[in-house]
Amino acid sequence: MEGRPNHLPLEEVMSGDDGEDSRSWSDNLGGGGGGGGGVSDDDDDGEQSRRKGGGYHRHNPGQIQELEAFFREIPHPDDRQRLELSRRLGLDVRQIKFWFQNRRTQFKAQSERHENILLKEDNTRLKNENDVLKIRLTNPSCSKCHGPVYSNAAIDLSAEEQLLIKENVRLKDELVRIRALAGKLSGKPIDTSHLTSKLPGFNGVSNHNRAKKRRDVSKTGGRTVSTGRSLRNGTLDNRPYQKASLIDAAISAMNELMKLAEAYGPIWSRNFAGSTELLNREEYLKMFSHDNPLGSSCVGAEGSRDTVVVSLNSQAIIGIFMDVNKWIEAFPCLIARASTVEVISDGVNGSRNGSLQLMKAELQVPSPLVSTRQVRFIRFCKQQREGLWAVVDVSVEDGAGLRAPTDCRRLPSGCILQDLPNNFTKVTWIEHSEWETNSVHPLFQQVINTGKLFGAPRWAASLQRHCDSLPLLVLCSNSNANLSGVSPGGNRNILKLVQRMNELFCSGVCVSTKSKWESIHVGNISEDVKIKYRRNTSSPGEPPGLLMCASTSFWLPAAQDILFNFLRNEQCRRQWDILSLSGAMQETFRVSKGPGDSNYISLLRAVGPDSSHTGMMVVQECWIDASGASIVYAPVDDSVINAAVNGRDTESVALLPSGFSIIPDGPSPGKVNGNENGGCLVTLGFQILVNTTPSAKLTQDSFNSVHNLISFTIHKIKAALHLN
Structure with a gap:
């Protein structure tokens, strides 16, 4: 076996048996396999090791576990760290070096695969929009009122009838968009070619009052009011175009949450002991863009990520999140009160996949000097693949906007649930919010940005305590x-x-x-x-x-x-x-x-x-x-x-x-x-x-x-x- 390197190249590892032994958390998110091999950053060193020769070396599970844990902390170890690992694991320094080079190559490939998945989703959305445009081209309408083209000599429409026709066409377009989004959620395309120019329930002047009510709510100064502004009295009033906007916002928030969960490097930094990571605001704004709803230059922001393993399966955890009473019970020190305003979707085929709820809550910290946070948000649950689920929250505004300085806005936050053996679940929690800095007492100014008040470590630790205490609750019952x-x-x-x-x-x-x-x-x-x-x-x-x-x-x-x-x-x-x-x-x-x-x-x-x-x-x-x-x-x-x-x-x-x-x-x-x-x-x-x-x-x-x-x-x- 002379002349062979001590570690398999990427192509052989990806197709060989070592793939299962080297699988890590990053692999599970990206759907990849193997401990990986790849092209060395230092070709001379790689060639030298090939000349020295040696048999194939298969790392044992303990070594792989140590290497994976170290890789999550430090993807680019220096010479001293590689030497320390080689002593601890009984491996050659070159083996350590090649393993990290291969692992970085594999991780890059997984990231590219995930980006391809996101691009495919965008492509599907654009195709749906293109289908809608084709339907519009086959049914030309007036450029001013968007109604059917009529000859003034043949028919003289009253102002009310023209408004009803305009409203009818707009609602039909919204219905097409709703069905396209529903098809995206369910994974099954829904045919929209059978839609006619009239919707059920709109039969002329008899529906004038209903159409007028929709116009008053949906139009202001010739433009459509934003989703949050159109929520009135805490409900959606069964308006399909509002629900479509919420579904669109939920899908966008889910995509952002998954990107943040899989991201490494400069966007996340670890500045204190434990598994908690803090979000780099500048790097985040380069990757994502959001409007600032607080309208003030005195706005603070905090973002944190934490990971825990809990003794409960993912379906039971999802049940906690989607039942507001169980949610309050699981986080008693964090939630003062909460309620479900409206259930927009119960999921697909009897599962929680695609569940969407409009909720509101008051979040608290056990201190008389920390103001509570009033939040109004949508909660969306989606299965990413077999054994991997995600639940995301993102704020929406009510008709009055943010009412007080103590109110805050939750940017896409939530958790990724990965099933583990023996009914355990790995929970990656991300919490990201904005608030007005003048609402923070000076005593807590230093600690608020660490996530220890409202951030991911507090939510994740509370969930872990609740799961640990469940056997006692069952025993007492x-x-x-x-x-x-x-x-x-x-x-x-x-x-x-x-x-x-x-x-x-x-x-x-x-x-x-x-x-x-x-x-x-x-x-x-x-x-x-x-x-x-x-x-x-x-x-x-x-x-x-x-x-x-x-x-x-x-x-x-x-x-x-x-x-x-x-x-x-x-x-x-x-x-x-x-x-x-x-x-x-x-x-x-x-x-x-x-x-x-x-x-x-x-x-x-x-x-x-x-x-x-x-x-x-x-x-x-x-x-x-x-x-x-x-x-x-x-x-x-x-x-x-x-x-x-x-x-x-x-x-x-x-x-x-x-x-x-x-x-x-x-x-x-x-x-x-x-x-x-x-x-x-x-x-x-x-x-x-x-x-x-x-x-x-x-x-x-x-x-x-x-x-x-x-x-x-x-x-x-x-x-x-x-x-x-």
Whole structure:
């Protein structure tokens, strides 16, 4: 075998058995095969290796996996990196070099194939438009009114009849376009040659009012109103030409999402640890162009991409996205409220392929200093190929446009779902939006562009936590299940209690319009401390009386995991929690909601200074991931917990939750108190019962009490962690 190179050329690898071993995520998106070979960038080195000879070398799966992982991070390794790989994988440096050259050649070929697919789609669209033009040429019309050509001597049409004819022809053209787009979605061409000059339902002057209504909505100053401007009262009023525009926008957004998912190089950059990548705005504008709907020079933009593997198949994930209630349940800390305005398409042949919905939502971050984002968008689901689906969202405007500075515009965003063995799915999430920069609090100016507030890492991490907790939900729904010695009914009750506790905590801390709290400003209290109140007279899930909520966000020079472990540790609770009564907390129950020991629900028993039981329990939920961390808790009576554990309903259990939301801030600008590793943005929120009488008056003492409680807690945490 002398004279043969140590690595197969591209043609042999693409047709040989090695193709399956070398398949990567990029291959799956592009539909390609093999670990690849190709023409070397350095012909002299390649020829030298051929002269030295050697047998064929087939990389083992472990080596291929390492090389693929390194290629996704660094497609062009330098000499030092190639040397390190050769030592780690037991391969020759030249083998490493040729593998990367071949892999780059293969990736380029895959990109070209995908571009060809997009060009074919454009070609199909142009053919459909050409067919429509041919139909128009066979039926000539007046250049002014677009109606049939009549002889004035033969017939004298009234003004109303001329308008009806004009409207009839325009609607017929829109119907032709709708059918062409429907054919594109379904993959089956729809014949439009049978269309006549009259549409059903338009039979002369009797339809004058209906035609007039369409003219008023669809025409302004002789031009067609844009899709977003023609949406009135949240519905499409079954107008086919509006739906056609939305379908066109959905297809365009899907094409952009797929291009962003497959793009590498300068358009995406990785500037902090983890799998998150940030969008290069300048490179993006070179590749795509969008109008700026905010109409202001003070517009911010953020784009991020993240990848996770979740323990749920793609069809189940699509079911979450297309059902608004399941969508809210999967992202409780991100979605304050959401609704489906209209279902434009249910899909093709009973599947979700081609599903299109008009939706609106209010997005939130657990902080009183971060404004919510009002978004109105279309959601489009499409199967790209076998085992690969994509769901894309893109904003559309309502009749009034963007109503407030806190509103934002979502450019094509969404996720690509790739099926993996054992019912797993690889999720590539892309989030891209624009907003007015003057709506961002200075405390969050530095972190907002990292995607940790509304970006891809937060969405992807929330989806992963939800998928990890689904086995617990199924187990709690099983009448034969038993967790930690608690009855099945008790498991369900505790889970429902925790879900309601988190909803109440977010409603108090966030600034969502869904909240029933009323804000109040107190002159001697800092503006960063937000105080709200409400008078509860009817809600059974909260204690009756005058309720008050106080929350604030602040920065701490401490690593996220250190702060999280300190706050969740029941042994450290007496150092900062006034509920511990200077005693200890004992954990009596814990159930995991995911892998590891950092995502769980627990019950804590308060023990007094003399080791006596105080009769109070604390329900607590904790979780942590790369996007942040959360500790939410609520005190309840011991008797209530015992009843819940024994299967009694918890809907009427009164809760006043408190807790912490933690967002990693990354490296700080220089040393802060000797800390070079950055810190965290911490949100602290308390809900307390001020008076058992709902009609009681708010007093200055009440404001001072909640403000002192926040100051006391922050001071104790800093002192315990030795933070100045």
